[in-house]
Amino acid sequence: MTNDRTNDGISRRALLHGTVAAGVVTAVGVGAGHALAAPAGFYHPFSAYPITGTWQDHLNSGSLGGIDYGMSVGTRLPAAGGGVVTNIPYNGTGGHTVTIQHDNGYRTQYMHLSQFLLANGTRVGMGGVVGLSGGAAGAPGSGSSTGPHLHWHMINPSGTRINPLTFLGGGTGLPKTTTEQDGVPGPIMWKRAQNWLRIEQGYTGPIDGVPGANTYAALQRAMRAYGYTGPIDGVPGANTWAAVQRLAARWGYTGPIDGVMGPNSWRGFARFLNQDRYD
Numbered sequence: 001m002t003n004d005r006t007n008d009g010i011s012r013r014a015l016l017h018g019t020v021a022a023g024v025v026t027a028v029g030v031g032a033g034h035a036l037a038a039p040a041g042f043y044h045p046f047s048a049y050p051i052t053g054t055w056q057d058h059l060n061s062g063s064l065g066g067i068d069y070g071m072s073v074g075t076r077l078p079a080a081g082g083g084v085v086t087n088i089p090y091n092g093t094g095g096h097t098v099t100i101q102h103d104n105g106y107r108t109q110y111m112h113l114s115q116f117l118l119a120n121g122t123r124v125g126m127g128g129v130v131g132l133s134g135g136a137a138g139a140p141g142s143g144s145s146t147g148p149h150l151h152w153h154m155i156n157p158s159g160t161r162i163n164p165l166t167f168l169g170g171g172t173g174l175p176k177t178t179t180e181q182d183g184v185p186g187p188i189m190w191k192r193a194q195n196w197l198r199i200e201q202g203y204t205g206p207i208d209g210v211p212g213a214n215t216y217a218a219l220q221r222a223m224r225a226y227g228y229t230g231p232i233d234g235v236p237g238a239n240t241w242a243a244v245q246r247l248a249a250r251w252g253y254t255g256p257i258d259g260v261m262g263p264n265s266w267r268g269f270a271r272f273l274n275q276d277r278y279d
Contacts (some may be wrong), residue, residue, distance in 0.1 A: 095143025183263025
């Protein structure tokens, strides 16, 4: 039987869901001691990929604007914010295009897709995967693209195309988690964990800061590299957390590898998650 309390006597379940993190704000882009980085309900899903075409590059070439991200064909494309999906096959030079109609009147568009994953009218949450990237020259759905990449732009409620990085407040994406300082995990830490797992472990659920079975299963897959040999069942126990402690040990944790997460274990884990590539 595993110990389900931390070294401070706080329920692990409460900590995992952020319910005891006083002062933590759950809106995307907000954390204790951090300024707003993005409108509530939105984040930057492509910060881990290089920009291969800037907004100005597009304007200079006669386009209405967009940001291009270099990525291989078949890369999962998470929604920058929740909304209702509409697929537009063979959308002129843009090729296969996904539009997400957000509740605030803004729209997100991703172009040059190789595959749609959701039916028209599907409501998707922030971080839900809407399609797969494409752009290979001459491939179905690539439009006028000459190489694998994603084109991303937004449209404001008046119908004007806008730079998504401006909308997001400079494209800073998720803020750093204060768990690195206080050792108390909360929603921002778990959003960063979900984004890490999305980028590197195939997690396809929402970036909502509320870990569930899918988050934990992806975490267990990631922990194979740190000695975890148990089942990928989405139910973390002492073996899962011991592997997390081994990861944390590479980021400053010096305590025992006992599978009981306490503030120092969380600090090391959060230090890992606070790398810029997981913003």
